[in-house]
Amino acid sequence: MHTLRQISALMRLSLFDLYRRKDLVVVALLTVVLLVPLSFATPFGVKGASRYLNEIALLLVWIFVLAIAMTRTARILPTEIESRTIYPLLSKPASRTVILFGRYAGVLLASLSVLFLFYFLYALINNLKSALFPWEVFAQAFLLHASFIILVTALALLGSLYFNPDANLSVMGILIVSMFLYGQQLPVLASEHALPIRTLIHTFYWFAPHCELFDMRTRLIHHWPAIPWGVCCMIFLYALTYAGLCFGAAAWLFNRKKI
C-alpha cells in the first residue's frame, strides 16, 4: 500500500509536468492549423472525400504522441540527475526500482492521456460526419496504439540509461522508423545473405521491437473489418512482455548506476 502511494505520487508529478509545460497545446494547435485548411480543399471541384483527411489526421496523431512520449521518457533520468533533483527522491524510503517505475508510469500515463484525447477528438469528428463509424476497429486501433506507446516508452527508458537524451532520441527514432518500414522484410533480406550475416539479421528480427504490428490506421481509414480479438490481445501481450523486459533491464541498470 505504501509503495502504491509512492508510485501514484510520482505518477501525478509526471502528469502535471506534461500539462504544465503546454506541449499538448502546441501539438493540438499544430494539428488544427494543418487539418483545417485541408478539410476545406475540394480537389478538381469534387466534394465528399474524407479518407485522405483521416489518414493525415491519424499520421499526425502517431507522430505527435510518439514525439511527446519519447521526449518525455528520454529526459526522465538524465534531467533528474543533471539538475540533482534525483537526490531528494533517492533519500526517500523508496527503492530505486519503485522510483523508476513511478516516473516511468507517470510519463506513460501522461502519454496515454494525450493519446486518449486525440482519439476522442478523432472519434467525435468522424461520428458527427458519418453515421457509420467502425467502433470495433476504432477500439482495437486505440488498444494497439496504446500498446505501442507502452513499448516505446519502456525502450526509451532503457536507452536513457545508456545514452544522453539527444542520442537516445536519435537511436530510438531510427530503430522505430526502420522497424515500421522494414520490420517484415528482414527475413527476406536474411535469406539473400550468406550465413554469418543471415544469422545476425535473423537475431535482430527476433529481438527488435516490431512496431509495425501496432499500426491499424489502414484498417480504420478504409473501413476494413476488425481483426480477431485474440490476435489483438496477442499483440498487446507482446508489447507488455517487451516493455516488461526493457523495464527489468532498466531497473537492473539503474540499481547498479553510481549517481
Place this chain on the structure above:
Amino acid sequence: MLWRLSILALLVPGLFFSTSRLIARNSAIRGYSVHPQQGKTGNLLDIIAGDTRTIIGVALLEKADAYYHGGLVDHGDCSVLTACKDHDHDHEEEQTTRKSPAWRDPLRYLNEQLQAQAHIHLDREGAEEILPWYWAACEASPHNIQAIEAAVYVLANMTEKPQEALTLLEKGIQNNPYNVTLELSRSEILMRHFNDFKKAELAFLAAYEKSLHEKAPNDDLEKAKALFYLGHLAKQRHDLTSLREWQRIARETMSPDLASIRNLLEIKE
C-alpha cells in the same frame, strides 16, 4: 581578391542558368515531353527539383492506387486504368494467400492477420476518395502522364465530371505539349462525353501529327488509334475522300497486324 569573388559569383549562376536553359530547350525540341527534369520554365530550380517532384508524384500515384483497392498496398500491377480497361472486376473475392503457420513465425502471422484484406475495387460512390491523391500527384509532377490519365478516367467515368477531366487534360497538354496520349484522351472525352465531333476530329488530327514525332515505344499504337478515329469520323460526316486518304496512309505506313488499322481498313464506303 574581392573582384575575383564577384566574377565567380556572377559566372557560376550564369553558367548554371545557361546550361539549364540549353538542356530544357534541347529536350523540348526533340520532343521528350516526359523528361522528368524538364521543368515548365526550363529554369535551374525546375531542373534540380524535377527528379524529386517525379518521385513524389509516383509515390502519390501509388497511394491513389492503394485507395482504389480500398487501402490495399500489395495489389500487383492492377491500377485504375488497367483494372478498368484490361480486365474485369471478378477478383473481389480473392483473398491474400501468403498465410504462414503461426507456430513457425508468430510475428509474421500477426502481421498477416493485420494486413489481411480481400482484393476490392472502389465503386463509383467512393471514387471521390481517390481524387485528392491524384490531384496531389498531378500538382507535384505535371509530367506524370499516368497520373493525369488516371485522374481523367476517374473524373470522366467514375464521378461524371467530364468538364473537370477536360480542364485537367488541357492543363496536362500545356505542360506536355508533345504527348500523344493526352491528346488522344482529350479527343475521346470530347467525342464521348460532349459529342463535339468537330473539336474531337481536330484533336485526333493533332494527336496524329504529334505521334509522327513521338519516340515513345507505344507510338505505333497511338498513331493507329488516331488514324482509326480520323477515318471513323470522316465516314460519319460522309467525307469519303478523307476516309480513303486515311486508309491509304494506314495501308502504306502502318502494320496491318494492329487492331485499329485492321478496323480502319474494314470501314466500308
